[in-house]
Amino acid sequence: MKEIKYFLQFLIIIFLFFIYKILGLKNSLMISGNIFSFLGPLFRSKKICEKNLSYAFPNISKRESDKIIKKMWNNYGKIFAEYSFIKNFRSSKLDNCFIEVENQKYLEEIKQEQKPVIFISGHFDNFELMAMHIEKSGIDLAAIYRPLNNFFLNPLMENIRRKYICKKQIKKGITGTRQILSYFKNGSSIALMIDQRVSEGIKVDLFNKKALTTTIPAQFSKKFNVKIVPIHIARDKENNFKLKIHKPISFEKDQSIQSITLKLNNIIETMIISNPSQWIWTHNRWK
Numbered sequence: 001m002k003e004i005k006y007f008l009q010f011l012i013i014i015f016l017f018f019i020y021k022i023l024g025l026k027n028s029l030m031i032s033g034n035i036f037s038f039l040g041p042l043f044r045s046k047k048i049c050e051k052n053l054s055y056a057f058p059n060i061s062k063r064e065s066d067k068i069i070k071k072m073w074n075n076y077g078k079i080f081a082e083y084s085f086i087k088n089f090r091s092s093k094l095d096n097c098f099i100e101v102e103n104q105k106y107l108e109e110i111k112q113e114q115k116p117v118i119f120i121s122g123h124f125d126n127f128e129l130m131a132m133h134i135e136k137s138g139i140d141l142a143a144i145y146r147p148l149n150n151f152f153l154n155p156l157m158e159n160i161r162r163k164y165i166c167k168k169q170i171k172k173g174i175t176g177t178r179q180i181l182s183y184f185k186n187g188s189s190i191a192l193m194i195d196q197r198v199s200e201g202i203k204v205d206l207f208n209k210k211a212l213t214t215t216i217p218a219q220f221s222k223k224f225n226v227k228i229v230p231i232h233i234a235r236d237k238e239n240n241f242k243l244k245i246h247k248p249i250s251f252e253k254d255q256s257i258q259s260i261t262l263k264l265n266n267i268i269e270t271m272i273i274s275n276p277s278q279w280i281w282t283h284n285r286w287k
Contacts, residue, residue, distance in 0.1 A: 010152035020084040025094060028081040029239055036077025037070055049281040056207045056272065071277030075235065079126045083160060090132060090164040099129065103245040106229065107137045110248070116140075116184055117227045117248060118217045122195030122268050123280040125235045131166040131191050133243055134231070142168035142183040144176060144192040166191070180216065184224070191231075192216060195268055197285055204261045207269055211286050218260035221251045228264065232271045234278055 020028035049069045053060055088094045110117055119141075121130055131143040143166040148154040162169050168188060170176045180190055194214050203210040220226045227248035234242050246267070251260050272279045 006150040006152050009150055010156075013153060014156075016080075017084045020081050025082070025085050025088075025097065026239075028084065029078045032077040032081035033074040034077070036080065037074045040073035040076060041069075048284055052281045052283075052285055053276075055209050055286055056269075056276070068277045069281065072279070072281055075125055075278055076280070078235070078239065079128075082126055083128075083157075086128070086132075086160055086164045089129060090136070098240040099133065100240065100242045101133065101245070102242065103247070104137070106245045106248060107134065107139060110189070110227075110229070111138050114187070115226075116187055116189040117229050118220050119189060119191040119229045119231050120194050120217050120264055120267075121191075121231045121233075122193055122271060123283075124233050124271060124275070125278040126241065127193065127233065128161070128165050129241060130231050130233050130243060132164070134189070134191060135166050140168075140188045141166055142170050142180070142188045142190055144170045144172055144180065144190065146172045146196070177216075184220070184226075190216075190220070194264055195279075195285070196283055197287060202258065202261065204258065204265055206265045206285065209286050211265075213261050213265060215257050215261055217264060218251075218257040221260055222253060222255075222257065225250070225253065230264075230267050230271075232274075234275050 016032070020032065023031065046069065049072070050065055053065050053068060057064075082089070085094065089097070119130075119134060121127065131141060135141045143161075145158075145161060148157055158169065168183060170179045170183070170190075184190055192214070194217065197212045198214045199212065201212040201214045204213045205211070206213065217228050221228055227250050229248045230246035232244045232246070234244075236242065249263075251263075
């Protein structure tokens with residue numbers, strides 16, 4: 001039964017990708033955003049989003065919560081449509097889309113120093129564009145990703161990521177952890193999302209509630225004295241993007257794994273608060 005479900009999903013997605021290519025980016029963003037706004041709540045429990053929002057914003061009203069959730073699904077739809085044009089994003093051949101980069105100087109400094117760093121972020125709007133820009137800037141990068149459950153669709157997405165987003169892809173898991181170390185020791189910087197629940201993480205506050213969080217950045221910071229670079233992306237009303245590279249952080253060696261991880265979670269909190277509708281609230285983050 002699962003195989004049939006996944007195969008049907010695969011066919012629908014391939015069909016939509018084909019239609020979007022015909023319609024062009026501008027029309028596809030509008031149509032896909034509306035489709036996801038309508039269908040999204042049917043595929044993922046709205047209660048998870050509402051619960052997560054109540055943790056982040058204890059005094060949020062039902063009206064504001066619904067508004068954020070609706071906008072989130074609309075952004076989901078836009079991200080989905082943009083996969084059809086990811087090749088054009090890579091080559092910067094899009095008339096209707098512009099990516100403004102703040103603090104590009106930090107990437108230039110990292111490139112000149114030729115020392116690997118750890119880039120951290122979360123699932124903000126079109127998060128794929130962050131790793132793409134880092135690699136396009138000439139930095140040797142390896143990005144950690146979580147494979148899709150749909151085994152028909154996953155090979156397609158892996159191919160898109162390797163070809164247009166970041167050539168070095170590391171599959172999340174035990175094998176991936178060894179691969180991270182191997183890439184890092186050979187000079188590659190590492191990019192990972194720290195906003196998802198991980199079974200091998202530790203419980204650290206995120207919006208004053210314990211959440212299982214990866215310790216990879218903290219461990220690398222302590223063991224290799226590596227700098228950690230937060231990065232954030234936001235979409236504006238015209239569907240352009242603002243990508244911000246934050247100042248690299250060097251932690252003291254006597255700081256604990258717990259305290260470093262908490263500091264990074266606090267950074268993610270600030271990013272979420274700045275654009276709550278552009279974070280993916282459907283993850284069961286505080287399970």
